[in-house]
Amino acid sequence: MHAVDGISFTVEKGQHLGLIGESGCGKTTTGRALLRVLPRNGRVGGGEIRFKERDLVKLSERDMRALRWREISMVPQSSMDTLDPVYRVGDQLNEVLTLRGGMNKAEARARSAELFNLVGLARDRLDNYPHEFSGGMRQRAVIAMALALNPDLVIADEPVTALDVIVQHQVLETFRDLQERLGISVIMITHDISVVAETCDEIAVMYAGKIMERAPVRRFFAMPFHPYALGLQNAFPNLARPKETLISIEGYPPDLVEPPKGCRFNTRCPFAIERCFVEEPPLIEVEPGHHAACHRWQEVEQLRDQAKEAETWQSVA
Amino acid sequence: MAVGRVVSNGHEPLLEVRDLVKHFPLKRGMLANLAGESEAVHAVNGVSFSVPRGGSIGLAGESGCGKSTTAKMLLRLFEPTSGQIIFDGQDIVTLKGAELKAFRRRAQLMFQNPYESFSPRFTIFRSLAEPLLIHGVKSADERTRRVWQALNDVNLQPAESFFQKFPHQLSGGQLQRVVLARSLVLEPEFLAADEPVSMLDVSVRAGILNTMKEQAAQRNLTTVYISHDLSLIQYLCETTAIMYLGQIVELGPTAGVINEPQHPYTKALISTIPIPEPERKKTTIPIEGGVPSAINLPSGCPFHPRCPYAMDICKRKVPPPLDLGQGRTVRCFLYGGKDEAEKSEVAA
Numbered sequence: 001m002h003a004v005d006g007i008s009f010t011v012e013k014g015q016h017l018g019l020i021g022e023s024g025c026g027k028t029t030t031g032r033a034l035l036r037v038l039p040r041n042g043r044v045g046g047g048e049i050r051f052k053e054r055d056l057v058k059l060s061e062r063d064m065r066a067l068r069w070r071e072i073s074m075v076p077q078s079s080m081d082t083l084d085p086v087y088r089v090g091d092q093l094n095e096v097l098t099l100r101g102g103m104n105k106a107e108a109r110a111r112s113a114e115l116f117n118l119v120g121l122a123r124d125r126l127d128n129y130p131h132e133f134s135g136g137m138r139q140r141a142v143i144a145m146a147l148a149l150n151p152d153l154v155i156a157d158e159p160v161t162a163l164d165v166i167v168q169h170q171v172l173e174t175f176r177d178l179q180e181r182l183g184i185s186v187i188m189i190t191h192d193i194s195v196v197a198e199t200c201d202e203i204a205v206m207y208a209g210k211i212m213e214r215a216p217v218r219r220f221f222a223m224p225f226h227p228y229a230l231g232l233q234n235a236f237p238n239l240a241r242p243k244e245t246l247i248s249i250e251g252y253p254p255d256l257v258e259p260p261k262g263c264r265f266n267t268r269c270p271f272a273i274e275r276c277f278v279e280e281p282p283l284i285e286v287e288p289g290h291h292a293a294c295h296r297w298q299e300v301e302q303l304r305d306q307a308k309e310a311e312t313w314q315s316v317a
Numbered sequence: 318m319a320v321g322r323v324v325s326n327g328h329e330p331l332l333e334v335r336d337l338v339k340h341f342p343l344k345r346g347m348l349a350n351l352a353g354e355s356e357a358v359h360a361v362n363g364v365s366f367s368v369p370r371g372g373s374i375g376l377a378g379e380s381g382c383g384k385s386t387t388a389k390m391l392l393r394l395f396e397p398t399s400g401q402i403i404f405d406g407q408d409i410v411t412l413k414g415a416e417l418k419a420f421r422r423r424a425q426l427m428f429q430n431p432y433e434s435f436s437p438r439f440t441i442f443r444s445l446a447e448p449l450l451i452h453g454v455k456s457a458d459e460r461t462r463r464v465w466q467a468l469n470d471v472n473l474q475p476a477e478s479f480f481q482k483f484p485h486q487l488s489g490g491q492l493q494r495v496v497l498a499r500s501l502v503l504e505p506e507f508l509a510a511d512e513p514v515s516m517l518d519v520s521v522r523a524g525i526l527n528t529m530k531e532q533a534a535q536r537n538l539t540t541v542y543i544s545h546d547l548s549l550i551q552y553l554c555e556t557t558a559i560m561y562l563g564q565i566v567e568l569g570p571t572a573g574v575i576n577e578p579q580h581p582y583t584k585a586l587i588s589t590i591p592i593p594e595p596e597r598k599k600t601t602i603p604i605e606g607g608v609p610s611a612i613n614l615p616s617g618c619p620f621h622p623r624c625p626y627a628m629d630i631c632k633r634k635v636p637p638p639l640d641l642g643q644g645r646t647v648r649c650f651l652y653g654g655k656d657e658a659e660k661s662e663v664a665a
Binding site: 022198232247310 | 379380488490518519520521522523524525526527545547548549551552575585586587589590591592593594595596597601604607
């Protein structure tokens with residue numbers, strides 16, 4: 001099965017990229033592939049991952065080990081639960097710093113305190129066990145761990161899912177702050193487009209293992225091109241501008257063991273024409289810096305209006 | 318107490334909750350018990366509201382604010398520590414036996430996680446027919462008819478094609494529709510839904526919400542929605558109640574509460590909700606720290622330790638619900654009641 005199938009994107013230094021899509025679209029697999037920490041039955045079947053002049057796909061496992069944590073780190077999914085319950089949070093942080101960062105104990109203690117400060121946790125909390133932390137605090141502790149060795153890139157997989165909005169806001173603020181102060185690049189994997197709207201510079205929309213649209217965040221929200229993106233935007237409630245009816249993208253994503261011919265969104269797309277069932281649309285530049293994979297992108301203005309109507313989407317079911 | 322009454326078309330409320338309290342006692346050692354100390358989680362501390370027949374209210378707040386506990390008490394899944402729940406003129410807190418069973422037919426709860434809501438060994442038909450059997454629908458034809466109707470109503474069509482399916486054969490969205498169908502199959506008058514779509518992908522959420530809205534309108538259902546997501550409540554509910562540490566701190570028509578929040582907590586909560594508009598300039602009201610423990614509740618107003626406007630009185634007295642007019646109430650001394658509270662202190 002090709003969970004991720006021929007996707008390309010770039011992240012500039014200091015840039016935040018939001019990788020969005022629904023469950024099973026390959027966004028987590030993409031994040032894990034970048035660090036080569038795929039599950040046992042998974043492998044990178046082809047392609048290149050260029051990171052600071054090197055191709056990570058070709059790197060030896062030894063070099064890869066040296067690179068993890070130090071240059072690229074990860075805040076894994078449901079990372080609130082990734083702390084070991086029987087060790088103090090500070091000790092877990094120290095372990096990264098001494099084993100991976102080669103620091104001695106005193107240096108590690110000092111750095112831990114600094115990191116806690118960075119993510120807005122009090123330093124005396126280093127001696128606590130994970131169960132003494134709230135969900136948001138644990139999340140921030142894991143972020144602190146990911147930042148421990150000053151990486152250039154942090155891959156954050158659903159870092160705020162399952163957090164309450166106020167805490168979510170605090171964690172997102174932490175990420176924004178890191179970008180401003182340390183110039184860290186972030187790949188933020190999420191299903192929530194409003195999180196991307198608030199924290200990212202670039203967005204890539206994944207569907208069934210492919211990138212359907214990639215754009216600067218502002219352009220994406222002002223002028224979406226792909227029908228799936230049009231659907232998502234009209235499906236998403238907006239507290240500031242309540243919608244009369246929210247649209248629903250009927251159906252579900254295709255089986256990736258046998259992906260459909262043509263465009264992978266064709267089974268749920270209200271605008272699919274014959275061509276969409278035979279020929280796969282390439283990701284093309286529809287305006288400077290803005291890419292979309294849709295045969296009908298030139299008609300998008302008309303499609304945008306139709307996509308706002310719930311009936312348009314019901315016709316597919 | 319007429320606090321928080323939602324009046325719509327002058328109808329009598331179907332559901333009226335008065336001063337509902339739920340404390341969960343904590344298990345302690347024998348010595349502490351002998352010493353007479355008792356500790357408890359104060360999950361719900363005096364919640365009052367009412368919903369007219371056919372009306373809808375949303376209970377919103379962060380985890381641990383008591384919203385789910387409140388919902389479970391409404392369905393008598395938890396026994397309240399004190400307070401009254403008047404359903405169609407009858408206090409359901411004291412119901413027993415046949416009367417309780419009759420109430421349970423009229424009031425249903427829709428659970429959060431569709432994947433955990435069904436026996437994996439039951440076909441969809443069996444899961445839906447079971448409540449009918451329990452509530453004495455003896456004719457097999459009648460049961461089949463009603464299961465078919467419920468599935469059809471939630472847009473699982475053709476309904477008969479789902480009868481012999483097992484839960485694992487359905488997608489999350491379809492399964493949540495079955496959850497809804499099961500809660501409608503007894504034709505209840507009242508439905509409480511606890512985070513009905515939080516487990517589902519955004520692309521299919523709207524479909525379920527639209528079906529719920531449609532069915533509630535068609536059946537004149539009275540609904541209580543529990544969610545941390547205010548945009549969902551905005552979409553579904555006429556009235557919104559904001560909860561914090563077991564109290565309703567603000568209540569009123571949804572548009573008013575969301576567009577012109579009054580309570581400092583509501584203001585902060587709403588200002589931190591992300592908006593899918595990158596161009597929009599937002600001013601967020603930061604509040605410090607986390608929600609305090611519900612075991613040792615703060616004295617006075619539960620929000621005072623985090624409130625940027627806290628006054629002296631807030632540390633000592635719980636603000637009473639204040640009527641702001643237009644169906645809105647708020648529990649905050651910034652809007653009044655301060656002098657009375659101080660006088661009562663002097664008198665005491």
